Amino acid sequence: MQGLHGRVLDALGPAIAGGAHPAGSVLRIEELEERFACSRTVIREAVRVLESMNLVSSRRRVGLTVRPREEWNLYDPLVIRWRLAGADRAHQLRSLSELRSAVEPVAAGYAARRATAEQCGELVGLAIKLAATARARDLRAFLEHDIAFHRLVLHASGNEMFGRFHDVVGEVLTGRTEHHLMPAEPHPTAVRLHADVAQAIQCGDAERAEAAMREIVVQAMAEMTPVFDDA
Amino acid sequence: MQGLHGRVLDALGPAIAGGAHPAGSVLRIEELEERFACSRTVIREAVRVLESMNLVSSRRRVGLTVRPREEWNLYDPLVIRWRLAGADRAHQLRSLSELRSAVEPVAAGYAARRATAEQCGELVGLAIKLAATARARDLRAFLEHDIAFHRLVLHASGNEMFGRFHDVVGEVLTGRTEHHLMPAEPHPTAVRLHADVAQAIQCGDAERAEAAMREIVVQAMAEMTPVFDDA
DNA sequence: TGCGACCAAAAAGTCATACTTAATCGATGC
DNA sequence: GCATCGATTAAGTATGACTTTTTGGTCGCA
Structure with missing residues (x-):
């Protein structure tokens, strides 16, 4: 701009x-x-x-x-960003996290039904990278792959509304880092869950993809509760 | 404008x-x-x-x-309206309906946890009106109450992101009518499900609210499948 | 022939001024 | 107290001039 x-x-x-x-x-x-x-x-x-x-x-x-x-058009990417930059940040992070808990599991379910073979391959690849960067405690790269992973799931849902939700996800995931809410090493559970999602999508198992993604999001929300309690 | x-x-x-x-x-x-x-x-x-x-x-x-x-900022209310006014209408209705199936059940769950007594009363009142207008086959009034019902659930979720989702819901519900997909008399099941949602929210039963709302949305999607198949 | 430098021109970005329009607000009258 | 009227306010629109960025073509050199 x-x-x-x-x-x-x-x-x-x-x-x-x-x-x-x-x-x-x-x-x-x-x-x-x-x-x-x-x-x-x-x-x-x-x-x-x-x-x-x-x-x-x-x-x-x-x-x-x-x-x-x-x-306000609260879904406008600029509005989201502006609110996240302000005093309302914690509140907005919470709201967005809740919204995320609604959208991402269902998107993962649709991805399991609609993803191309290529997308599946890429998802599995990203899950592997997540594990590697977690092990190496390279938080920057982990965040990068995490964002890419979620973005791809949303895109693989085949629904452009889910696809366009990646702005929200990116902001929330990035927000975690800025609040030092990323543990020194990402939870092995989180890493495993991402692999579960990737595998479930590859197998076309919508229910499993949905459940695993729900766990990811719920866990991420739990990690952010200290911030929310400031709100 | x-x-x-x-x-x-x-x-x-x-x-x-x-x-x-x-x-x-x-x-x-x-x-x-x-x-x-x-x-x-x-x-x-x-x-x-x-x-x-x-x-x-x-x-x-x-x-x-x-x-x-x-x-595009696909969540912009104007963009949503413009797309719904175009050749892409059926496709957009489908995308929005899928999004709805993600958002509304979770919003209902949060509403069960957060709604005020007043909001609960109002929801129950609207469920009653839905039943009455369905019985009377007054489709116009039914739509009106239907939109108001969903809007209130979203608002009662206490999350402004869910609250602001009412534009989407309104457009989808209205779109059904414009495609003559409203049956002459709304399904008694749909009417009952709305009452279930209202009651579950009043009782603070998040799981039940969520499940009932999910059924409402899934059923609504099924009714629109003919339109989707045109896309 | 390919690449880099240079420059003119295109089309948006900005400014200033003038005019138009819709609506608010205060005064007046009943 | 309410309705009407008119002046004034502040946004809406138009126009012309100037500025700025960037594209595309040309030229020179290796």
Whole structure:
């Protein structure tokens, strides 16, 4: 995200999502021009985006009113990111983790029914890499393969809505690392469960894929409970 | 959505989402000015929105390149609506229904753990209304209560991500009616299942709530299979 | 022939100004 | 207290000028 447009959006979006402008508060284009030291064009274009996310609503003679969070497009990748960057981070991580516990098991089930042979091979390969990087305590690489694994399962589900959920998963998995919630060595159970998922998908065993994935997600949530309790 | 901005968005969004401009095709601001007979300002502002949805990417000396569907913000309520309005409707209904089968049971489970007494009362009330309107074969009112029921369950989950999923549910439930897939009288089983969900939530029985909701969604999917097979 | 450097031109990005429009708010009248 | 009217506010739109980034073609060299 570059240019002045991107700069304004990357400042104003998080400010709103982070609560600096509570619901009901009113901003005016003129004051934003001054704040960001740019032209009305740039502000208007950024505001159009925020409006389409339902973060604000624009009205003549009033200005831009910040909408309540319940109205925001909470699935917008930018909104997710902005919220994760703010004081609401723990709360958002919890919400996303719960959502994940709904989506990923079912996606794994569909993957077991629909994955191509190539995807199966790749999943097994990633599961092996996960085991290797866990053993080597290479957390960076582990995260990388973990994200890739989940992304591939979602994609292999053959449902583009599941596929597009990878943004959420990536953010949650990354968030774990940033909160130092990754144990020095990932649980052997977690590693095994990933292999289980890969194998179940390869065998076309939807129920097993679903169950194993559910365990992965439930375990990940348990590991994050300390953060949630801050919320 | 009013004004020229809204008009352009409401024409260009569906055109892209509906495949009139395939991935890789390039539009230019100048030609859009001519097509929509408005100023560059309006086009640029609309384009900013489409860009933030990842429908297009803008580049100097190239123009606006339509992105592949895998990159679109598929969870954006407008994108969902545009796709449902296009030739992809059946496919999108299927994808959304599968997603629904993931999300709603788990949301019902959380609702069983978190719903307020007031919400429980309201759910039971809606289940009663569903039964009455089904018996009276008042499909319009049935749909209305059905949507309200699901919306409330999602809200009662106490997770704003589930709560915000109500757009998806509303579109899918409404889509059934538009495809004349609503039977003359809703299945007594469906009606009973809704009551089961309401009761389970009231009793704090998460497993039962989840199981009953899963059955509702699975049954709804089965009823839509004829449409899916067109996809 | 292939590669790198250079430059003109294309198309978006930004700015400024003017005009239009919708809607809010205050005053007035009943 | 409510309805109407009109002025004013702040967003919506248009236009033209200028800036910036980047693409694509040309040229030179090995």
